[in-house]
Amino acid sequence: MDPVIDPSMRAATATNLSPEILSGGTGPDMRFTLRLVASYFAADRWIGGGLVIVYILLAGGGSFFMLKAQEKLADITNALAARQGGPVLGLAVIVLCLGLVFLVTALITELCQYVVRIRARRYFTENALSKWLTGNRFHRIEQAVSLDYPEQRIQEDIYIFIEKVLALGPGMIASMVPMALYSMKLWSLSLPIPLTAIGLPFNLHGAFFFAAIGFTLFWTYMTHVLGRDLTASEVVRQNLEAEFRHDMATVRENSEAIAFERGSEHHANRLNGVFGLIRGNWHRYTVAQLKIRFCLNFPSMAFLVLPSLMCAPFILDGKMQVGDIQLVGASFNAVYLSVGVVIQMYAQLAILRSAAARLRYLEERLNAPAHAGIDHSMTTGHDIRAERLTVFYPDGTTMVNVGDLAIRRGDRLLIKGKSGAGKSTLLRAIAGIWPFGRGEVILPAESKVCFLPQRAYMPDGTLAGLMSYPNEPEPALDEKLCGLLDLLGLARLAPQLHEYAVWRNILSPGEQQRVAAARVIVNQPDYLFLDEATSALDSHSEANLYSLLDEHLPDAAIISIAHRQTVQQFHTKTINVVDGTLVVI
CATH class of the missing domain: 3.40.50.300 (P-loop containing nucleotide triphosphate hydrolases)
Incomplete structure (x- = not known):
């Protein structure tokens, strides 16, 4: 074993466990996240809170305009299938107008997000700096050797935390709008299916809707099972990257002494050793990301043929039109994306949790009582x-x-x-x-x-x-x-x-x-x-x-x-x- 490498770093890389993960869990990290978010909106209720509400409303409005565009596109398909070219131009103009409105709402929601991000970052950074610098806490936690690189947690982890919360939180809330809209559309497209073949004397209504919900819940569970290692890998990765930056900064800040003592080989061995740990962690990180990527891409492949297979019996019986396949596919996919929002955001949620875990650990160390002595x-x-x-x-x-x-x-x-x-x-x-x-x-x-x-x-x-x-x-x-x-x-x-x-x-x-x-x-x-x-x-x-x-x-x-x-x-x-x-x- 190379003695110049911190043994705790080796252990974290080997076990994929860090003090942040060992000191808490999903529950504490979620409660900490909610507490931080609540504290910000309590302090910036009118401007910050108002912008987030605008963001959510516009995101929901964008989903409404997109649904209407999908309906008009289905009408275009049906008109072309019936060899009726007259309505196509007018429908195309309507689709373009709806797309323009959707684009404007998307730009405004993006602007709201960026304004809230810098306001929230100012709030959290000022609070963290105040707590870190008050009462010589910055010196006390260095003495106790209980926390690595608080400066990275204040600078980078706060940035990541805010970015992910504002990207995921309003999006998850706004997803309820398309879920409601497309669920109703998918229900209306679902024709009754007789269940007499299995001995039941009634029809099943909303079959397409129940299929979408069932598939989504099952695949959400599978995504969590396959991707739950990502959070731990991300926390360990952040710690290793911080160590790597610190060791390079040490060389820069002590360049003269290192040059005098011919210490370049020693530091090269140390830096290569730390980077070797980064590579070891990267294997776990990559495997976790690939599992999540599989969970994201498999439904997309399935949805290429699933709507056609679902609609085929009804089209052959003359109960549905060919254009309905596009509308069923869009609605099925929208319900899946809305109900399964955790699947789409799982990788980002894992990164959010890693940032929350590191910030929670920072807060715990800063709030730890000082050594009772003099x-x-x-x-x-x-x-x-x-x-x-x-x-x-x-x-x-x-x-x-x-x-x-x-x-x-x-x-x-x-x-x-x-x-x-x-x-x-x-x-x-x-x-x-x-x-x-x-x-x-x-x-x-x-x-x-x-x-x-x-x-x-x-x-x-x-x-x-x-x-x-x-x-x-x-x-x-x-x-x-x-x-x-x-x-x-x-x-x-x-x-x-x-x-x-x-x-x-x-x-x-x-x-x-x-x-x-x-x-x-x-x-x-x-x-x-x-x-x-x-x-x-x-x-x-x-x-x-x-x-x-x-x-x-x-x-x-x-x-x-x-x-x-x-x-x-x-x-x-x-x-x-x-x-x-x-x-x-």
């Missing part, structure tokens, strides 16, 4: 306090026993210790992004707190945007930003202040750390935590950076994690993390 609260005071704080490893064993700790504005605190002692995790616990532990962290509600890690976040954008993050850059700050670049030895970048670029690929690690330092100076925090934030700088640049922080943040508390002794001079208090305890020096 409590965080806000106070009207000005100090950061930890009370009875103990930081755990994820498995529950003790990492650092902090006890009580107070950090006041103006403090200069250096935290030292061996690598892996828990220094960085202590800062994460204070920041509220490390849930494993017990005790309480109390943060001042009116104070601004900034955390500067070793590798600061560098979003795509302008240099001014990087220095102002998470706030938007203001033109009034340009002079200050250029001055900070000069003080940090980056004056050459000043002309590029408003140039949009992927700066994390342009700036060296040391330059990124200096830009991050400029960012905290611009944001003026009351408490600044630095976690190896100068590790890529030489001693002179490091000293210059700390001097600037002292100068521009005189009243702020600066708490640093560092290994170099040169940083000591900028701090008045030192804490050593030794064997899981804090030792104040």
Whole structure:
């Protein structure tokens, strides 16, 4: 077994089962779908709901016009069979007019669908983004490793879900109109059949109609039996495709490091391995699609001869005309398509269910309660306090026993210790992004707190945007930003202040750390935590950076994690993390 492939991906491909399928079923997915649809129409009742009603009415109206066109075509056939050419031209004009009306209604229904699709996508996307980004849930679910690629679920699965719901839902409702119209027509075309041959003293009415209904129900059941594997295959396919995209993006984003370490062969093996899983899943996916394709195509072949066979005895007896074959065939097919709408839409319903299952799983993970551990609260005071704080490893064993700790504005605190002692995790616990532990962290509600890690976040954008993050850059700050670049030895970048670029690929690690330092100076925090934030700088640049922080943040508390002794001079208090305890020096 190739060790670079995620074992869970291998298992899902081999068994055609994924966490989404294992965590639910058809019932939960259907209820989730109905709940999402109901929530949208509750929020967009008048415009969204009104457009869907127009869509359904026009779709039903289109079926009515199509039925009338079929009747006129049957009249044309009968006229030609009787060698009567007079009515043909007038009937043809009527058919063309009905076709034109049908075309207009089809275009309007399509327009309604596209408008509702973007409105619904906006509603679901905004809700999903809000839930994902609120309360650092995006970080929590990454820590728990309980959900893969939420970004794909928010972007692609919402798109697929809306597309399929709006394509299938109104269509299924609108199918009731042609079902009623063509059922009545098929019933009226069904001549009474005596049942005396089988010992029953009455006639069977509506034989064509009952034949259509019986065949449709039987074939619906067969379609489900043959095609039920498609949903599971589609969910696994989506997960594998997401993994494949992610692995390629990893190569792109880390191209320099991979090139330096000659890692292309490793990543080629990994990508080929993941694509091999995609191919394995594709076999199941293809077989499921072929089964459904058979279920779709077989009735079409049967309907080529079935109407003629059904009508033949009545035509030979002179009770029906030749043109009636076309009308019976069209009506039989329309009843089959209406009653058997699940057959026609089975593949799309399977894809809809797969999108619903992935979105349901996303919602379950986002709604999962946070790990009950360290409590965080806000106070009207000005100090950061930890009370009875103990930081755990994820498995529950003790990492650092902090006890009580107070950090006041103006403090200069250096935290030292061996690598892996828990220094960085202590800062994460204070920041509220490390849930494993017990005790309480109390943060001042009116104070601004900034955390500067070793590798600061560098979003795509302008240099001014990087220095102002998470706030938007203001033109009034340009002079200050250029001055900070000069003080940090980056004056050459000043002309590029408003140039949009992927700066994390342009700036060296040391330059990124200096830009991050400029960012905290611009944001003026009351408490600044630095976690190896100068590790890529030489001693002179490091000293210059700390001097600037002292100068521009005189009243702020600066708490640093560092290994170099040169940083000591900028701090008045030192804490050593030794064997899981804090030792104040």
